[in-house]
Amino acid sequence: MVPTTAFLLGPLLLASLWGVSTARSLLSLLGDHVREVQARLVQKLEEPSPVKEGWLWQPLDPFNSSDQRFFLQRYWVNTRHWTSPDGPVFLHIGGEGSLGQNSVLKGHPATLAPHWGALVVSLEHRFYGHSIPPGGLDIAQLRFLSSRHALADVASACVHLSAIYNISASSPWIAFGGSYAGSLAAWARLKFPHLIWAAVASSAPVQAQLDFSGYNQVVSRSLADPAVGGSPKCLMAVAQAFSDLDFGLSEGKETQALLQSEVRACGPLEAPEDQDELLEQLEGLVGAAVQYDQQVGAVLDVRSLCHLLLVNQSRGPLSGLQDAIQLVLKALDLPCLPSSKAAALAELKDTRPQAVGLGYRQWFYQTCTEFGYYITCEDLSCPFSRRKTLSAQLQLCAQVFGLSLASVAKAVTRTNTYYGGRSPGATRVFFVNGKGWIGESRDPPSQLSFLVSVSPFLFLFPGDIDPWHVLSVLQALEPSESAMLLRGTSHCSDMAPPQPSDPPSLHLGRQKILQQLKIWLQEAEVAQALAGRPKPSDDQ
Template identity: 55%
Template sequence: MAVKAPWLGFLFLVSLWGLSSPALLLRRLREHIQKSQESSSLHLGIGLSQGPAAVPKQGWLEQPLDPFNASDRRTFLQRYWVNDQHRAGQDAPVFLHIGGEGSLGPGSVMAGHPAALAPALGALVISLEHRFYGLSMPAGGLDMAQLHYLSSRHALADVASALQALSRLLNVSSSSPWICFGGSYAGSLATWTRLKFPHLVFAAVASSAPLRAVVDFAAYNRVVARSLTRAAIGGSQQCLAAASAAFAEVERLLRSGPASQAVLREELGACGSLHLTEDQAELLGALQALVGGAVQYDGQAGAPLSVRQLCGLLLGNGGNGSHSTPYLGLRRAAQIVLRSMGQKCLSFSRAETVAQLRNTAPQVSGVGDRQWLYQTCTEFGFYVTCESPQCPFTQLPALPFQLELCEQVFGISAASVAQAVAQTNSYYGGQTPGASQVLFVNGDTDPWHVLSVTQNLGPSEPVLLIPSASHCLDMAPTRPSDSPSLCLGRQRIFQQLQVWLKEIKKS
């Protein structure tokens, strides 16, 4: 149970200076917020004592590298965490927090959902880190031969195997109901675990789960634009117009020659020359991700910028009394994000991005950029674009530019990506997965909610759409500043679990 991963000494450590591809920048932003929230939770009194009764407890499971080939004896060590301080007996419910495309720390069982629900329901709380992320890294690096064993289907097999192994290790009764929790991609995994293993998993809570894979995720920026106009979170039509004007000015400067490009490079934190169109697209993509990130993580502890703060900057309300322009506001926003995340650059050259993504050494720091890119190329797509006239930011980077990364890094063609996305939707059912006893939770300002389930599919597939809530906000630790709608949303999650658990007791 408490073995150590023997290969940890060989890991290649990567700085948080990061990459500029829009999706990767958003992943780094999410990791930054999660670490900030976990750190805050620990400071509020969650102890990490190392004694025999330490809570939380860290453990390792030996899992098959290829669960679909019984003759393959290779294994890897998968990390999990346990919080048993609220467990009400051997047949108490078990809350399994499924990990996604990043590291899972002790906060995964100590703060936020499902930990907040555990005391009232007497639940045992466990979290399971996703293969190939965090410290759950198979030996052998991240070359293509290894990445063949990285997929959502492998992850689901890990969950099923872990559930049975942990039942034995932790003396869980066969009558204990297991409920899966997950946010974002992990929310999809929670749904699919209930779909594929209904005999093992009793129910699931899927927060901000993008259940429909899509190559061209143009709807992302449409939601971002709409959210920038919402007065409830500090937006306005003027803010949206200012964002559009700021991007127009960046594009004008990019077209104005080497001198203007050098100024942009200095002011916006671009590392490398902006002479090449592909490097300009990297910068524009990073700026889109900056604005998108303010919307996606609006109001969350650890987020560098809220929508209200971003709009204040774009509209010249920076607080120094001097006249400002939307471009200067965007420049200040970029500086705030860089400083908050400890990053050196907002964007790199395209060549450097490709070179870093081709690095096959296992990475502890960072969210697992190469791994997640591989999953988007082979399963999900999710490429955020801004090509339609309704997108107010910029017409770059276009979809072909993003799909080229799959070809340049992995040799995977655009046609193969499209085929893989279609297969994913066929295998899991897209936005009509057909899994019973799954609660789909979303916030209506979150750009990802358009790929989730936001309308009831039936009495056993309820939905909860929280007004003015951002990505996975219901899973974050509670704060005094939480809105009434967020508090009510969390209460409804608790009530739904109560209903389901009462039903299983009756039966």
């Protein structure tokens, strides 16, 4: 006899950078929502300011001087706090999405600029937003999209903007960025130290990795962490729920139709690939709660998700999941959960430019040709569906771009060789990551024995609630290549607009960034003074 869905979900389920295996995953959409809410908050707080939009002619292929093709790259400038052409320039580097005027009104550059009379500049990444070269997003064009091309654009922008705004040659440029853009900030300092004086890299995954199973390991730890509202029961519920969902989806049409209605899937769940798509969306719902935990604009955080799911256990686990799904769909203004793999694939194949939000096709191309970052669930410590394998995700690189598994693996290795992975070797770079704490538990609860036996370190050591910290620099490598972990904070939370509800660690972390910046700018002043000192003559 086929069990009911309420029984299938058991005692129950818990509801970038981005999820990269499908277009418009809930993880990426919820990330967009966080940024949109924070942008509106900045707009309310900001008074009219001298923010200007500008455009730079950039070579399409900066590594081939005989190629005379160019494109227009958008930038923004905020001169409100700029007091002198000799003052510092704070450069906000764009990542895998469009940039608006808020890019020079929020985050570290705008917040720190008043202290030093800095000019604030942001540069939109090539092939994203309004900076898409003529010819669109077909495969022939996308070969000019990479982090190396983006860094060449940064170098070119430094030179041309210095001329446009009469910036002194002695002015120190400080690069800022979060997530992928945080990696770019660190790499800009690494590759162009004569142009970029220093960099603040927030939640920067500088280590390219093909199989990113560590993402879900961090999610698991966070769901069990009482410090952020999780609990062992919450984690156990998630593991049981996804196991039961897998079982229910493998049953007949009647059960699949019931599941479609109860979890508000957009389409039938008979095809295995569509079942996989639905499970991916639900996993993204959980991942977003951890990745953006407690940030302004987060629809649900770990605490609220655990509450929804555990408080409704007496009525069956599905009721709590339904509440969580309804909140997310309402916030994102979606009628139902996307569940068509064909639709996701069609979106990744769409070569039409998208001027706002995340560039789905472009970013997926970069994962296939540079970074990997494929979030998998093949080890026993993962609480989600085991269907999310590396091979299944790599098939998309072949389907969308015709790239083989071997070529993707080589690309990831090449990226780490070029930049140095977790040991980039750049001076004056400050790596900032969120940090949580998993309390010691040498005698774990009996219901978690199977999890602890599989992953004995899960509950014994400090854990970071930003899943992307796994690929970042967590300890100082050199005196001038420092790192900081902010307890109880999530992905790029240090870059969000400050709020009274921010944890003390976040306030302290922002102060440490300010202090580090002070040291760097003092060093710049010394360097300027030494450069301007007359050289002694031979007879002195």
